[in-house]
Amino acid sequence: SQKIEQNSEALNIQEGKTATLTCNYTNYSPAYLQWYRQDPGRGPVFLLLIRENEKEKRKERLKVTFDTTLKQSLFHITASQPADSATYLCALDEGGGADGLTFGKGTHLIIQP
Amino acid sequence: GAVVSQHPSWVICKSGTSVKIECRSLDFQATTMFWYRQFPKQSLMLMATSNEGSKATYEQGVEKDKFLINHASLTLSTLTVTSAHPEDSSFYICSAPRAQANVLTFGAGSRLTVL
Numbered sequence: 001s002q003k004i005e006q007n008s009e010a011l012n013i014q015e016g017k018t019a020t021l022t023c024n025y026t027n028y029s030p031a032y033l034q035w036y037r038q039d040p041g042r043g044p045v046f047l048l049l050i051r052e053n054e055k056e057k058r059k060e061r062l063k064v065t066f067d068t069t070l071k072q073s074l075f076h077i078t079a080s081q082p083a084d085s086a087t088y089l090c091a092l093d094e095g096g097g098a099d100g101l102t103f104g105k106g107t108h109l110i111i112q113p
Numbered sequence: 114g115a116v117v118s119q120h121p122s123w124v125i126c127k128s129g130t131s132v133k134i135e136c137r138s139l140d141f142q143a144t145t146m147f148w149y150r151q152f153p154k155q156s157l158m159l160m161a162t163s164n165e166g167s168k169a170t171y172e173q174g175v176e177k178d179k180f181l182i183n184h185a186s187l188t189l190s191t192l193t194v195t196s197a198h199p200e201d202s203s204f205y206i207c208s209a210p211r212a213q214a215n216v217l218t219f220g221a222g223s224r225l226t227v228l
Binding site for chain 2: 004009032034036041042043044045046049089093100101102103104105106
């Protein structure tokens with residue numbers, strides 16, 4: 001069966017360190033993989049998209065890697081800040097057009113001052 | 114750009130009543146909108162795809178007669194939860210794809226509590 005797993009329900013990181021979140025999937029062939037941030041009681045906000053033929057994507061303090069052999073994406077936040085505390089969702093798109101995305105459960109990241 | 118406005122942000126209703134949630138694209142046209150439902154500590158589950166000018170497409174297990182979707186214009190989609198029951202209490206979120214590769218712009222979500 002198809003499955004998307006994000007490494008842990010919650011992750012505590014000290015301010016200033018790098019936070020690394022994991023997204024693993026099985027029985028999917030995503031053309032794209034996306035990462036979203038969701039704050040409590042709010043809709044998700046798009047952060048980064050990486051294509052199947054890309055290894056790495058960066059945006060300011062964010063970095064995403066995509067390994068289609070391992071079926072895994074890593075999401076890094078460098079120099080983490082308390083304001084980065086939120087739930088981070090990975091989402092797969094198999095490139096079928098307007099079919100919506102399939103989301104993981106998310107990882108609740110807490111950056112401690 | 115690419116803002117999606119969703120109302121109401123929260124609603125409490127009695128069991129058996131109907132509730133309408135509106136989703137508007139404010140600065141772009143959306144021929145397609147997606148409706149998701151999210152239970153606490155769970156992932157977003159796609160309920161249905163709303164298509165302007167045609168019938169919505171529902172995911173397996175979602176009752177189309179219970180969750181009525183209307184996409185009357187290029188900027189408005191509505192979800193009506195009919196004869197709501199406590200088990201329908203959830204966080205409902207609409208979204209619209211941007212031009213780029215199915216990136217979604219989400220509304221702020223609507224918290225429905227059915228008593």
